[in-house]
Amino acid sequence: MCECGNDKAKVSELDAILARHRGEQGSLIPVLQEVQAAQGYISREAIEAVSAALKIPATEIYGVATFYAQFHLTPRGRHVVRVCQGTACHVRGAAKILEAMQKELGIGPGETTEDLRFTLEPVACLGCCGLAPVMMINENTHGRLTPDGIADILAQYE
Amino acid sequence: MEIFRAHVLVCGGTGCTSGGSPRIKALLEEELAKNGLEKEVNLVVTGCHGLCEMGPLVIVYPEGTMYVHVQPEDVSDIVSEHLLKGRIVERLLYKEPVTAERVPHYGDLPFYHKQERLVLRNCGYINPEVIEEYIGRDGYAALAKALAEMTPDEVIQEVLDAGLRGRGGAGFPTGLKWNFCRKAKGEPKYIVCNGDEGDPGAFMDRSILEGDPHRVLEGMAIGAYAIGASKAVIYVRAEYPLAVRRLHLAVKKAEEMGLLGDNILGTDFSLHIDIKEGAGAFVCGEETALLASIMGQRGMPWPRPPFPAVSGLWGKPTNINNVETWANIPDIILRGADWFASMGTEKCKGTKVFALTGNVQNTGLVEVPMGISMREIIYDIGGGVPNGKKFKAVQIGGPSGGCLPESQLDLGVDYESLTGAGAIMGSGGLVVMDEDTCIVDVARFFLSFTRAESCGKCTPCREGIMRMLEILDRISAGEGRMEDLDLLEKTAHIIQDTSLCGLGQTAPNPILSTLRYFRDEYVAHIKDQRCPAGVCTALLTYYIKPELCRGCTACTKVCPTGAITGERKAVHVIDPEKCIKCGACAERCPFDAIVQA
Numbered sequence: 001m002c003e004c005g006n007d008k009a010k011v012s013e014l015d016a017i018l019a020r021h022r023g024e025q026g027s028l029i030p031v032l033q034e035v036q037a038a039q040g041y042i043s044r045e046a047i048e049a050v051s052a053a054l055k056i057p058a059t060e061i062y063g064v065a066t067f068y069a070q071f072h073l074t075p076r077g078r079h080v081v082r083v084c085q086g087t088a089c090h091v092r093g094a095a096k097i098l099e100a101m102q103k104e105l106g107i108g109p110g111e112t113t114e115d116l117r118f119t120l121e122p123v124a125c126l127g128c129c130g131l132a133p134v135m136m137i138n139e140n141t142h143g144r145l146t147p148d149g150i151a152d153i154l155a156q157y158e
Numbered sequence: 159m160e161i162f163r164a165h166v167l168v169c170g171g172t173g174c175t176s177g178g179s180p181r182i183k184a185l186l187e188e189e190l191a192k193n194g195l196e197k198e199v200n201l202v203v204t205g206c207h208g209l210c211e212m213g214p215l216v217i218v219y220p221e222g223t224m225y226v227h228v229q230p231e232d233v234s235d236i237v238s239e240h241l242l243k244g245r246i247v248e249r250l251l252y253k254e255p256v257t258a259e260r261v262p263h264y265g266d267l268p269f270y271h272k273q274e275r276l277v278l279r280n281c282g283y284i285n286p287e288v289i290e291e292y293i294g295r296d297g298y299a300a301l302a303k304a305l306a307e308m309t310p311d312e313v314i315q316e317v318l319d320a321g322l323r324g325r326g327g328a329g330f331p332t333g334l335k336w337n338f339c340r341k342a343k344g345e346p347k348y349i350v351c352n353g354d355e356g357d358p359g360a361f362m363d364r365s366i367l368e369g370d371p372h373r374v375l376e377g378m379a380i381g382a383y384a385i386g387a388s389k390a391v392i393y394v395r396a397e398y399p400l401a402v403r404r405l406h407l408a409v410k411k412a413e414e415m416g417l418l419g420d421n422i423l424g425t426d427f428s429l430h431i432d433i434k435e436g437a438g439a440f441v442c443g444e445e446t447a448l449l450a451s452i453m454g455q456r457g458m459p460w461p462r463p464p465f466p467a468v469s470g471l472w473g474k475p476t477n478i479n480n481v482e483t484w485a486n487i488p489d490i491i492l493r494g495a496d497w498f499a500s501m502g503t504e505k506c507k508g509t510k511v512f513a514l515t516g517n518v519q520n521t522g523l524v525e526v527p528m529g530i531s532m533r534e535i536i537y538d539i540g541g542g543v544p545n546g547k548k549f550k551a552v553q554i555g556g557p558s559g560g561c562l563p564e565s566q567l568d569l570g571v572d573y574e575s576l577t578g579a580g581a582i583m584g585s586g587g588l589v590v591m592d593e594d595t596c597i598v599d600v601a602r603f604f605l606s607f608t609r610a611e612s613c614g615k616c617t618p619c620r621e622g623i624m625r626m627l628e629i630l631d632r633i634s635a636g637e638g639r640m641e642d643l644d645l646l647e648k649t650a651h652i653i654q655d656t657s658l659c660g661l662g663q664t665a666p667n668p669i670l671s672t673l674r675y676f677r678d679e680y681v682a683h684i685k686d687q688r689c690p691a692g693v694c695t696a697l698l699t700y701y702i703k704p705e706l707c708r709g710c711t712a713c714t715k716v717c718p719t720g721a722i723t724g725e726r727k728a729v730h731v732i733d734p735e736k737c738i739k740c741g742a743c744a745e746r747c748p749f750d751a752i753v754q755a
Contacts, residue, residue, distance in 0.1 A: 026453040026454040027454060028454035028455075029434070029437055029451065029454050030434070030435070032437075033435060033437065063456055064454070064455065064456055068437035068438050068439050069438030069439060070396060070436075070438035071437065085358075087358040087515070087516070087553065087556075087557070087587070087603070088358070088359050088515035088516050088589055089358075090358075090600075091516045091517060091589065091591055091592075091600075092516070092517070124356065124440065124607060124610075125356065125357065125358035125360075127172070127355060127360070127361035127395075127398060128210070129358075129359050129360075129361055129513060129516075129521065129587075129589075130173045130213075130361075130515065130521040130522050131172075131176060131210065132515060132516075132521070134176075140176070141175065142176060143176045
């Protein structure tokens with residue numbers, strides 16, 4: 001079994017997160033959000049540690065983690081590309097953008113490139129419909145996309 | 159306090175920011191310093207102005223001159239011409255599309271003419287990160303008035319008299335909701351702000367939270383006082399990082415000034431506001447699912463009763479309103495119920511913010527009095543459909559809304575009229591679609607959204623939406639049967655009647671409204687095997703018009719399947735067996751010889 005989730009730095013990181021939320025009602029989702037922000041994804045080891053600390057069965061945590069689109073149980077790319085498939089983007093050609101992105105990255109929706117550089121994620125709506133079609137890379141919004149412009153934008157992210 | 163002779167407002171909304179407004183702001187700063195103007199001209203980053211289509215936007219006061227599509231190379235002109243010499247930079251002004259006239263004053267833009275900006279009053283006008291700017295625009299005066307001059311019952315009565323109805327979609331009277339929670343037994347009581355704006359095509363709550371966060375906080379504080387709540391939670395989408403950051407900052411500043419926290423304004427009223435980030439589930443916009451999510455569970459709705467007003471967060475009385483509803487409260491208290499009720503229709507008072515998007519000239523956020531017609535919104539404010547295309551439908555109310563045709567455009571928008579027409583107010587998304595949009599494809603798009611977002615708890619929603627989607631898939635693949643249409647209608651009604659929460663109850667709306675207004679298009683897909691808008695790929699065939707083809711071979715090079723054959727300088731032919739209908743050849747052809755049939 002992979003031991004990478006067990007090294008000391010990760011364990012103390014986890015302890016710090018759990019300590020911050022000790023005694024807080026309904027802390028499971030914020031804890032998972034912070035774990036993911038710190039470690040990139042939610043590992044099995046993290047679920048077990050959170051389960052022990054919050055006294056919530058691991059199955060229930062797994063249930064919550066798989067319910068919400070935000071949580072990931074496998075490692076993710078350094079840059080997360082969220083291509084909007086919302087209504088406004090749809091009528092302005094979002095499907096073609098997603099297709100071009102898949103071709104450019106060589107991966108399908110929800111997948112991560114082998115070098116862990118990019119994860120591709122279609123999302124329902126980013127709430128900047130005025131810029132349709134639109135995508136977010138990490139926390140940056142890129143709007144009024146054209147299939148031809150995709151490569152140039154990706155090149156900005158190493 | 160410093161006095162400035164001019165204020166330069168740079169839009170820091172999400173649209174303009176991604177269009178490069180941070181760079182514009184940095185360059186303006188540099189340029190102002192270079193000209194020694196930094197003590198005379200105040201540079202402010204504001205929230206969204208709503209006219210996202212024209213961004214990045216820069217507005218110069220006192221004149222109120224609006225510059226659109228400002229690029230880095232334009233900055234030195236704005237400073238040297240406008241701010242130094244007092245001459246307006248004509249070429250950066252908004253150009254009226256019909257008359258081609260330049261419009262120098264912000265307020266004269268047709269986009270703003272028919273708008274009535276109450277909730278959005280400060281958006282784009284103040285710096286949302288500076289609490290003093292909000293206070294300078296009568297901010298927190300309503301809270302002071304409520305605490306000093308009004309009893310909680312009087313506050314509720316004022317909101318009831320104003321006739322404010324929930325802006326989250328269902329339109330339940332806000333005062334009534336507050337009263338239920340006030341009368342419920344249990345301590346402490348909670349109030350919740352629903353900022354889980356998940357409707358594709360809606361972004362008003364985002365703009366309010368980003369552009370004027372204190373307005374929401376003030377509304378919540380007034381509501382908490384009226385209801386008797388001491389704890390509050392704002393549930394906001396994690397996809398809105400700027401809104402999350404500004405909310406944290408706003409709460410901190412308000413607490414430092416004694417406007418939130420313990421003993422607000424020296425009274426014995428206290429309110430603590432927590433901010434929770436959503437984790438990405440559309441169903442959490444439903445109030446009981448949202449509460450489950452705040453409590454750290456899977457966001458699944460529960461059957462009502464018990465209503466949250468009786469047993470909500472941690473089993474305590476809880477009142478939930480959405481962002482726009484809370485943002486309406488301060489003005490109602492400060493300016494009175496009569497003033498508020500003077501706007502709108504008999505049953506729907508005040509204004510509504512709509513997110514106008516899709517195939518329309520001016521995309522952006524618009525705030526209009528209730529009862530205005532959709533035609534006015536789309537044509538007078540939105541500037542109509544661009545590129546000379548014909549209007550086909552407007553989809554209103556998000557994925558659970560309906561598609562309305564041209565014949566319904568003169569309908570005045572309010573909760574009742576829209577429901578009667580087969581749509582819903584929803585959160586106020588208005589997506590305009592032109593003649594190139596396939597109605598079957600649109601219905602399929604919405605269903606695949608609601609199918610993916612159904613939480614799976616109740617059978618009608620989980621299974622029913624799936625079955626309807628399968629039928630639509632079949633129709634758009636050219637394998638539909640005429641009896642499918644009746645089956646769709648029947649299934650839709652069952653799902654409406656038997657689903658547990660709003661998601662399932664409204665998910666069939668796109669099907670029912672398109673069957674009602676655009677039945678012909680379904681029939682064309684089934685009987686004629688034809689997609690009139692040319693969208694459903696299975697029903698398309700591409701062919702090369704021999705009279706236009708010059709034999710340049712450009713199409714053969716881009717065809718991924720080698721379906722096109724022909725010698726150089728001879729007419730080319732597409733083999734329909736090999737063609738996968740990707741359209742690459744048609745896009746590439748320099749002579750427009752390749753067409754869909």
